[in-house]
Amino acid sequence: MPKITDENYLVKTVHATEWQDVLSTGTTEPMLILALDAESGERDSYVVKPFGHPRIYRQAVMKECLGAWIAMELGLNAFEPVYIEVSTDFADTLRGNPHYQRFTESIGLNFGTKYVPGTIPIVGPKCFSKIQASQAEQITAFDLFISNADRREGKPNLLMVQSDLFVFDHELAFDFMLMLSFNRNLKPWELGEMELTMLRKHFLYPKLRGTQVDIHDFIERFTGIDDHFWAKASNLLPPDWVSDDLATIQNHLALIVENRTIFAQQLAQAILI
Ligand SMILES: Nc1ncnc2c1ncn2[C@@H]1O[C@H](COP(=O)(O)OP(=O)(O)O)[C@@H](O)[C@H]1O
Numbered sequence: 011m012p013k014i015t016d017e018n019y020l021v022k023t024v025h026a027t028e029w030q031d032v033l034s035t036g037t038t039e040p041m042l043i044l045a046l047d048a049e050s051g052e053r054d055s056y057v058v059k060p061f062g063h064p065r066i067y068r069q070a071v072m073k074e075c076l077g078a079w080i081a082m083e084l085g086l087n088a089f090e091p092v093y094i095e096v097s098t099d100f101a102d103t104l105r106g107n108p109h110y111q112r113f114t115e116s117i118g119l120n121f122g123t124k125y126v127p128g129t130i131p132i133v134g135p136k137c138f139s140k141i142q143a144s145q146a147e148q149i150t151a152f153d154l155f156i157s158n159a160d161r162r163e164g165k166p167n168l169l170m171v172q173s174d175l176f177v178f179d180h181e182l183a184f185d186f187m188l189m190l191s192f193n194r195n196l197k198p199w200e201l202g203e204m205e206l207t208m209l210r211k212h213f214l215y216p217k218l219r220g221t222q223v224d225i226h227d228f229i230e231r232f233t234g235i236d237d238h239f240w241a242k243a244s245n246l247l248p249p250d251w252v253s254d255d256l257a258t259i260q261n262h263l264a265l266i267v268e269n270r271t272i273f274a275q276q277l278a279q280a281i282l283i
């Protein structure tokens with residue numbers, strides 16, 4: 011997986027040319043579309059989450075990008091964010107399509123990823139055997155780090171691509187942003203009631219419960235989420251998706267990075283008991 015801190019990393023911008031399908035398994039009804047990469051001249055399939063949906067707003071798509079970029083930086087497999095330009099010409103081609111209105115409310119850049127064909131869904135506990143313990147440990151630690159309660163039973167937001175496990179769908183991550191600042195955990199490296207509930211509801215928790223996890227090396231990778239990472243993220247995001255929320259997220263995660271040893275110990279303890 012590339013990392014946004016790689017020297018020449020760029021986010022691809024592609025231009026929507028043809029609507030193909032709605033992915034109704036997702037609550038935000040992402041769309042499968044064809045889009046043109048003007049640089050390479052190639053037309054490919056992409057999954058776009060157009061803005062015209064109540065759950066897709068600027069902070070949400072910023073969180074989608076940050077979640078994927080943090081996963082990539084930590085060495086997890088994630089669908090790489092792509093910016094999908096929706097033009098009025100494209101929206102006009104959809105007159106009569108039930109999703110026309112959604113696209114008219116999404117003119118400009120939208121969040122998307124390149125469509126990966128042939129993925130194998132991860133659904134119930136019977137899929138646990140396909141997942142290595144180390145992958146489960148790392149993804150669980152990642153979700154607790156980014157405060158993501160949206161990988162749970164019935165909604166794993168995990169897919170297998172060949173034999174690799176991919177994480178996606180991070181628009182509900184950093185959920186401390188939804189709380190008033192004085193209600194937030196001031197010591198987020200210590201697992202409070204909210205974090206323990208998040209852990210116990212995590213899709214992978216039943217696989218790990220009662221085991222001795224080995225996350226020490228993985229937790230050291232958190233140091234890659236440093237000032238350079240955040241500066242790069244801020245530069246890569248479309249300017250109108252960025253707000254003060256970015257600094258709030260950066261500061262919250264920096265506390266966990268600084269106190270990662272305690273975070274890892276508490277997480278290991280909570281999984282063991
Ligand atoms: N890049 C991709 N390649 C293949 N399938 C994808 C990709 N992105 C999303 N999907 C499929 O679309 C579904 C919905 O995407 P998701 O990001 O979970 O949306 P939602 O926020 O609506 O739940 C996923 O469960 C997955 O099956």
Ligand SMILES: [Mg+2]
Nearest residue numbers: 036037167179
């Ligand atoms: Mg989803």
